[in-house]
Amino acid sequence: MRDTSTSEIENLIALMAKLPGLGPRSARRAVLHLIRKRALLLTPLADSITEVAATARECLNCGNIGTNDICPICEDNERANGELCVVEDVSDLWAMERAGVFKGRYHVLGGTLSALDAVGPDDLRIPRLLDRVPAEAVTEVILALNATIDGQTTAHYIADQLSGQVRLTSLAQGVPIGGELDYLDEGTISAALRARKEI
Amino acid sequence: MEWRDQGILLRMRRHGEGSAIVDMFTAEHGRHAGVIRGGASRKMAPILQPGAQLDLLWRARLEDHLGSYQAELMRSRAGAALSGRLALAGLNAVTGLLAFCLPDREPHPDLYLRSERLLDLLGQDEIWPLAYLQWEMALLEELGFGLDLSCCAVSGALDELIYISPKSGRAVSRASAGEWADRLLPLPAVMRGEGEAGTGEILQGLSTTGFFLEHRLAPSLGNTPLPEARGRFLDVLTRQK
Numbered sequence: 444m445r446d447t448s449t450s451e452i453e454n455l456i457a458l459m460a461k462l463p464g465l466g467p468r469s470a471r472r473a474v475l476h477l478i479r480k481r482a483l484l485l486t487p488l489a490d491s492i493t494e495v496a497a498t499a500r501e502c503l504n505c506g507n508i509g510t511n512d513i514c515p516i517c518e519d520n521e522r523a524n525g526e527l528c529v530v531e532d533v534s535d536l537w538a539m540e541r542a543g544v545f546k547g548r549y550h551v552l553g554g555t556l557s558a559l560d561a562v563g564p565d566d567l568r569i570p571r572l573l574d575r576v577p578a579e580a581v582t583e584v585i586l587a588l589n590a591t592i593d594g595q596t597t598a599h600y601i602a603d604q605l606s607g608q609v610r611l612t613s614l615a616q617g618v619p620i621g622g623e624l625d626y627l628d629e630g631t632i633s634a635a636l637r638a639r640k641e642i
Numbered sequence: 643m644e645w646r647d648q649g650i651l652l653r654m655r656r657h658g659e660g661s662a663i664v665d666m667f668t669a670e671h672g673r674h675a676g677v678i679r680g681g682a683s684r685k686m687a688p689i690l691q692p693g694a695q696l697d698l699l700w701r702a703r704l705e706d707h708l709g710s711y712q713a714e715l716m717r718s719r720a721g722a723a724l725s726g727r728l729a730l731a732g733l734n735a736v737t738g739l740l741a742f743c744l745p746d747r748e749p750h751p752d753l754y755l756r757s758e759r760l761l762d763l764l765g766q767d768e769i770w771p772l773a774y775l776q777w778e779m780a781l782l783e784e785l786g787f788g789l790d791l792s793c794c795a796v797s798g799a800l801d802e803l804i805y806i807s808p809k810s811g812r813a814v815s816r817a818s819a820g821e822w823a824d825r826l827l828p829l830p831a832v833m834r835g836e837g838e839a840g841t842g843e844i845l846q847g848l849s850t851t852g853f854f855l856e857h858r859l860a861p862s863l864g865n866t867p868l869p870e871a872r873g874r875f876l877d878v879l880t881r882q883k
Contacts (some may be wrong), residue, residue, distance in 0.1 A: 463659060558738050558870040560655070592692045595724050596734055600874070616724070628688040633721030 452478070504575070506551030506568050508533050516540075522548050525582035529572065529601065531555055531589055539587065547585075550575060555593040556600055569601060576609055583610040590616050590634070643702045643709070647671055648716065650757060651694045652741040656682045662690060664711065665741055666698060669754045673744040676700055676711040692737045693719035693761055722765035728882065729764045731875040732774060736760060738869030739778075743785055743859060753784040771879055772832065772839040778851040779833065787811065787858045789851075791834050794818050805829050806850055808857070827853055841883045848876060 452474060459470035477485040501507070502514035509515060516522055526547030530536050536549050552567045564570065576584065584605055588594040602611050617635030618627065627635075649666035652673070657663045662681025667673050676698075681690055689696075695717035702709030723733040736757065744750065760777045763770050782788055788811065793800050795812035805814040805826035813834075814826055830846045831837030856868055 558734065563870070590724065591687070592720060592723060592730070592733065595730055596871075596874075599727050599730060603877075628715070628718055630688055630691070630718040630721035630724070634724060637725060 505549050506533070506553055506571075507536055507549060516548055522546060523579065525580060526585060527572075527575065527579070527581045527583070528585040528587050530587050531594060531597075535587065535589075545585075548579070552588075552597065555588065555591075555597040557593055564600065567597075569604070572601065573604055576605060581609055583612060586611065586613040588613070590614075643705050643707075644700065645671065646697075646699050649674070649696055649698050650737075650740075650754075650761065651690060651692055651696060652737045653692060654681065654690045658682075662686070663708075664690060664713070666696070666711070667740050667744065667754060667757065668698065669751060670749055671700075672746070672748040672750055673740070674700070674747055676702075676709045678711050678713055681713075688718070688720065689713070689715045691718065691720040691723075693723055693733045693764070695719070695758070695761075717762075719761055719764055725765050726767060728767050728770065728875075728878050731871070731878040732770055733761065733764060734871035735774070735869070735875035736777070738871035739781065739855075742866070742869050743781065743863070750784055753780060756780050767882075771841065771844045774875075775832070775844050775847045775851065778848065778855070782811075782851060782854055782859065785859060786862075787854050789813075789833075789854070791829065803829055803834065808853060811854060811858075841879060845876065845879060845883065848879075852876075 456467065456470045456474050459465055459473055460467045462470070465473065477488065495510075498510040499508060500510070500512065502509055502517055503512050504517040505514060507514040507516060524547050526545070527550055528539060528545055528547060529550045529552060530539065531552055531554065533551055536551055539545050539549070550568065550572050552569065552572070554562055554567055556562055556564065556567070575581065584601075586598040586601060588598045598613055605611060615638055617631065617638050618624070624632065647668040647670050649668035652665040652667055654662050654664045657677060660680050660682050662678050663675060664678055664681065665673065665675050678686070678690070680686060690713075694715060697714040697716050699712040700709050701712075719733065723730050740757065756777055760773050763773050779789060789806060790810075790812040791803065791806070793813065794803060794815035795807055795810055796814060796818035799815040799817065802816040803813040804816050805819050805823065806812070806829045807814055808825070808827050813829055819826055827850045828846045829850065830843040832839045832843040833847045833850070837843065852868070852872070855872075860866060860868055
């Protein structure tokens with residue numbers, strides 16, 4: 444087939460196609476849309492990407508992604524309320540922030556322990572977490588890790604390391620909002636039944 | 643090529659954006675990997691957890707290709723495993739050791755059955771440690787490092803078998819041990835299906851099986867260290883002592 448685009452545009456399409464959720468076809472459509480809305484979308488997007496590429500970095504304290512060495516959450520003194528929420532990934536932190544119910548600080552591990560994949564405590568931000576707890580006078584560590592075998596193995600490991608130093612809690616497991624029992628897997632149903640409460 | 647079998651999921655890793663490569667311990671085909679299309683999706687996440695019992699349909703153009711699986715959940719063990727620290731550590735130890743020890747595509751139907759039964763006991767913390775010890779002994783036997791606890795290797799005596807020779811893996815009686823006793827491994831009665839199955843005795847038995855796993859089995863696989871998950875399981879068990 445004859446090439447109908449210039450190499451720069453093809454290059455952009457190839458890069459866009461590497462983004463999660465996009466393939467070559469959808470990347471082509473997105474690039475075409477950007478070019479058609481050059482002033483409205485393409486130029487501001489290019490400027491924004493350049494700026495983020497130059498400034499984005501991990502927070503030295505918690506591992507969140509921001510544009511300074513210390514992220515806004517860690518800099519906010521009002522969030523130093525003694526509660527520290529441990530999450531696996533930055534996307535989990537953002538999800539918690541979207542909910543807007545947690546007013547403390549976070550700690551992003553950057554993954555979970557996995558003996559099979561040779562991921563040990565030192566490959567994650569667990570040593571930094573152990574330093575932060577006494578340094579920031581943390582009174583409660585909330586282990587908001589995924590309800591997976593790896594996630595809970597990591598939670599138990601951290602709980603063992605911090606045992607006796609601080610109050611340790613984890614997120615509840617059970618039926619999600621809007622969930623129908625008929626569609627739930629048996630693991631979730633058994634976890635929900637074990638965590639039942641009086642009404 | 644196509645076959646249908648049942649298997650225990652040992653590990654899963656993402657492959658590309660939406661697929662997963664799973665390592666299964668199957669009943670008739672041994673440890674066998676394959677791709678599950680869409681295996682990294684949210685819908686499949688609760689299904690593809692280590693320890694899950696899956697009904698599998700494997701397809702590939704040639705036998706030595708990785709191939710792809712169609713998987714259907716038969717039994718999830720995540721609920722039982724997440725119910726407690728011992729169960730979770732135990733599940734990790736079992737799947738970790740199986741992934742560590744088993745050769746690819748070599749059937750071990752007896753070990754498969756024992757592993758399935760052991761995992762079905764997850765959550766029953768009173769009996770699980772003993773079942774795990776017996777399973778480790780079966781694992782050693784299946785892979786060619788079985789322990790012979792029937793009689794004393796030196797005298798043939800049947801009584802007071804309280805040691806195991808680290809060289810031969812055979813039982814040694816108190817009388818025959820003599821001055822070599824401190825160089826022999828402990829043989830708690832629980833390993834011979836006798837006596838009280840207390841946590842202390844089970845831990846002693848696990849230290850003996852651990853010796854053979856570490857010094858006999860692991861070197862035969864290229865000297866890689868045993869999975870950390872086994873050590874963590876022993877830590878949890880020790881704390882419960």
